[in-house]
Amino acid sequence: xxxxxxxxxxxxxxxxxxxxxxxxxFNIDLTEDKRYTLSNDSKNILNDIDDNLSIKxxxxxxxxxxxxxxxxxxxxxxxSCKKENNLIDIEFIDPNIDDLEQKENLFKQLQDQGxxxxxxxxxxxxxxxxxxxxxxxxxxxxxxxxxxxxLENNFLVSPQSNINSSIxxxxxxxxxxxxxxxxxxxxxxxxxxxxxxxxxxxxxxxxHSVNGDNNNLNYYYNVERFxxxxxxYDSIKNEPLISNQLNRLNRYDVAIIxxxxxxxxxxxxxxxxQYLMNGGKILLVTDGVNANLxxxxxxxxxxxxxxxxxxxxxxxxxxxxRVNSDLIQxxxxxxxxxxxxxxxxxxxxxxxxxxxxxxxxxNTNIISKNIDAISTNFVSSIDTIKNNIKKTIxxxxxxxxxxxxxxxxxxxxxxxxxxxxxxxxxxxxxxxxLLSGSFTSVFKDRITPKDKNxxxxxxxxxxxxxxxxxxxxxxxxxxxxxFPLPLGYDKYINYTYDGNKKFIxxxxxxxxxxxxxxxxxxxxxxxRLLNMDLINNYxxxxxxxxxxxxxxxxxxxxxxxxxxxxxxxx
Numbered sequence: 258x259x260x261x262x263x264x265x266x267x268x269x270x271x272x273x274x275x276x277x278x279x280x281x282x283f284n285i286d287l288t289e290d291k292r293y294t295l296s297n298d299s300k301n302i303l304n305d306i307d308d309n310l311s312i313k314x315x316x317x318x319x320x321x322x323x324x325x326x327x328x329x330x331x332x333x334x335x336x337s338c339k340k341e342n343n344l345i346d347i348e349f350i351d352p353n354i355d356d357l358e359q360k361e362n363l364f365k366q367l368q369d370q371g372x373x374x375x376x377x378x379x380x381x382x383x384x385x386x387x388x389x390x391x392x393x394x395x396x397x398x399x400x401x402x403x404x405x406x407x408l409e410n411n412f413l414v415s416p417q418s419n420i421n422s423s424i425x426x427x428x429x430x431x432x433x434x435x436x437x438x439x440x441x442x443x444x445x446x447x448x449x450x451x452x453x454x455x456x457x458x459x460x461x462x463x464x465h466s467v468n469g470d471n472n473n474l475n476y477y478y479n480v481e482r483f484x485x486x487x488x489x490y491d492s493i494k495n496e497p498l499i500s501n502q503l504n505r506l507n508r509y510d511v512a513i514i515x516x517x518x519x520x521x522x523x524x525x526x527x528x529x530x531q532y533l534m535n536g537g538k539i540l541l542v543t544d545g546v547n548a549n550l551x552x553x554x555x556x557x558x559x560x561x562x563x564x565x566x567x568x569x570x571x572x573x574x575x576x577x578x579r580v581n582s583d584l585i586q587x588x589x590x591x592x593x594x595x596x597x598x599x600x601x602x603x604x605x606x607x608x609x610x611x612x613x614x615x616x617x618x619x620n621t622n623i624i625s626k627n628i629d630a631i632s633t634n635f636v637s638s639i640d641t642i643k644n645n646i647k648k649t650i651x652x653x654x655x656x657x658x659x660x661x662x663x664x665x666x667x668x669x670x671x672x673x674x675x676x677x678x679x680x681x682x683x684x685x686x687x688x689x690x691l692l693s694g695s696f697t698s699v700f701k702d703r704i705t706p707k708d709k710n711x712x713x714x715x716x717x718x719x720x721x722x723x724x725x726x727x728x729x730x731x732x733x734x735x736x737x738x739x740f741p742l743p744l745g746y747d748k749y750i751n752y753t754y755d756g757n758k759k760f761i762x763x764x765x766x767x768x769x770x771x772x773x774x775x776x777x778x779x780x781x782x783x784x785r786l787l788n789m790d791l792i793n794n795y796x797x798x799x800x801x802x803x804x805x806x807x808x809x810x811x812x813x814x815x816x817x818x819x820x821x822x823x824x825x826x827x
Contacts, residue, residue: 295337298774299432303341305439310398311346312431315367315391316407318351321379323420327392330424331407334431352391367391371404371470392423394431398438404471405430409627410755414618422627429777436774437477444769446478447509451486452525452567453518455732460515461741462733463761468743472758478769483509485525499524500710503531511538511768516728520568527706530572530699534714538721538768540761543567544728545580545637546663548613550593559668562635573724575699577646577692580726581638584665585688587615588657588681591632594749595672608749609672617652617688619756623775624691624723624763625651629756632745636727639687649691651723652760656684689760691767692722723764731761 295303312335316328332349339345352367354360368374372393379386392408407430409422448460457464464480466473474480483506488497506512506528514529521529533539544565552560564582573579592608599605615633619625631652638660641648659681696717705713725731733744742748745757767775 295341296428296777299338299428299777300341302432302436302439302774303338303345306342306344306398306435308399309344309346310342310396310435310438312348312394312396314347314349314394315352315372316393317349318353318390319379319388320390321377323417324377324390324392327407327420327423331394331427334427338431353388364389364391367395370395370402371406373406373408375408375410396431396434396438398435401438403434403438405434410629426627429774432777433774443477443479444510445508446474446480446765446769447483447506447512448480449485449512449514450482451484452514452521455515455728457482458735458739458741459732462744463731463758467733467741472762474762474765477762478765481509483512485528497524498710499528499706499708503528503535503711506532507535507537509537511540511765513765514539514541514543515731516542516544517567518565520566522568524706526569526572527700531711531714533576533696533720533722534698534717536718536720540723540725540764540768541569541573542725542728542731542761543569543580544635545582545726546584546635548584548635548667550611550634553667553669559666559670562663562665562667564663572699574642576696576722577642577644577648578690578724579640579642580724581640582663583637584613584661584663585615585636585638585654585686586612586659586661586681587654588612588676588678589616589655590614591616591747592750595669612671612676613667615654615658615688616754617654617756619652619760620650622649622651622691624767625689625760628759628763630754631730631756631760632747632754633688633727634729636688636730639690639724639726641687641690646692646694646696649693650685650687650689651691651764652687652689652725654684654686654688657681658683658686660686688727689723689725692724693719695719696722721768723768730757 314328314331314335316324316331320328328349332347335345335347339347352360352363354363364374372391372395374389374391377388377390379388393404393406396403396405407423407427409419409426414422448454448464461467462473464474466476485502485506488499489501490497512529512532529539546562547565548560548562562584570579588610590610590612591614593611593614594606595609596604597607613635615636617631617633619628619631657678660683698713698715698717700713701715705711731744734742734746734748736742743753743758744761745754746752747754763775
């Protein structure tokens with residue numbers, strides 16, 4: 258074979274490979290993090306789509322590198338979905354159209370439908386420009402419409418980290434939305450009352466949403482308030498029908514106990530115990546200490562914190578943890594205004610970090626992963642107890658925190674001098690814990706209520722409890738006019754910490770999730786970001802290499818083939 262024939266053969270093989278790849282599409286996921294591989298749960302949900310499903314993604318146009326990366330990741334994922342089910346239609350739209358009036362109308366329409374705008378500052382070599390984008394998608398299926406805001410917005414981390422987190426959550430965001438649109442069956446959620454829990458108004462943003470969006474419990478679940486103390490009575494014996502009450506409680510998939518303030522009696526504890534033994538899931542949001550910032554508004558300028566007595570200590574201890582009657586101080590905290598003087602007979606104020614209000618970020622657990630900052634007020638520590646129950650820390654303090662034992666004097670005077678940071682020598686103090694496993698009843702080997710219809714259980718099947726040691730983490734404030742404010746809203750700085758609501762919703766989704774979709778949040782992507790300084794300094798060289806290096810490599814391959822395949826006779 259001469260060199261001419263070898264060259265022609267090489268060209269022919271390349272042409273054949275190109276033709277084959279044009280007619281036969283296949284992908285091999287060689288990425289370390291398997292970012293292009295759909296989970297089996299995702300495939301099952303995609304295969305259940307039996308009608309046209311339209312997805313409009315509003316992340317198109319001239320975008321910075323990070324958002325271009327996000328847009329490409331969304332496209333790659335949706336293309337994989339379409340390969341799984343051809344009924345899926347994908348459209349990427351640039352909302353920044355030229356006509357100003359049409360653009361304003363479109364922006365308003367997108368916001369009305371639930372997409373959140375993001376302001377961008379685009380820096381190029383010689384100029385800087387601003388634009389508004391909508392990093393999200395609207396999905397249409399049959400007579401339903403759902404909105405997805407894809408961009409994470411955690412100010413505690415860098416913009417690059419937010420992009421990374423957003424990419425990690427793409428599959429979870431879309432697949433869980435698809436599943437919701439396919440499945441009309443909702444889990445049943447009980448908000449318990451009877452022991453001084455938060456009112457309807459104080460839970461309004463969680464249950465109904467102040468902003469009128471879909472980010473609320475009532476949108477995803479059947480939510481009812483359930484009073485533990487309101488019994489049906491036997492008309493003859495005039496005794497409470499405990500078995501009936503328990504049967505009613507057992508109909509709920511998750512029971513929420515939102516910041517109780519009154520002690521639980523023996524019957525209350527029995528109902529909760531047997532609810533758990535029968536497979537019920539519990540979210541307990543409670544305070545270890547009685548403390549409130551408004552208590553400082555007195556002539557003394559201080560108050561004494563004290564233990565919150567709920568009579569649940571023995572029960573929680575049996576299950577595997579203890580909410581301590583102490584307070585956590587944290588260097589990373591929110592700020593409060595302090596009057597520092599007067600000017601023209603008007604008070605002047607400055608903002609100071611208030612260490613009793615720790616600012617919490619999530620960890621790698623699927624419930625708290627990639628969530629925004631969480632604001633807390635007078636939060637206590639949690640100790641775990643050694644038993645057969647699995648304990649998972651969901652939230653904890655920063656690496657610069659400390660514990661203050663109670664009772665203690667709470668006063669603004671601690672802000673008069675700079676806090677001694679060297680005393681903040683504890684880190685990652687647990688404040689939210691997930692208990693998982695088969696629990697032992699706290700009433701085992703104890704006297705139980707006399708009701709022959711109760712099928713008392715000493716042990717549970719595998720179930721779960723989440724305990725959070727700050728009752729304010731779930732409570733929305735009320736305005737001076739009596740209207741509920743967004744959950745996580747900080748009135749002092751006019752800012753809403755979105756992490757509060759997202760964490761609670763994630764916790765409830767985890768407890769009620771029979772499909773296991775929340776496990777999709779565990780996917781982690783390893784993104785290798787470009788060195789922008791290097792790109793700017795060697796921009797021309799990089800462009801030349803990108804253009805000519807593949808050509809040079811191709812020529813070298815052909816020459817190697819020619820010189821290695823020598824003719825038999827020269």
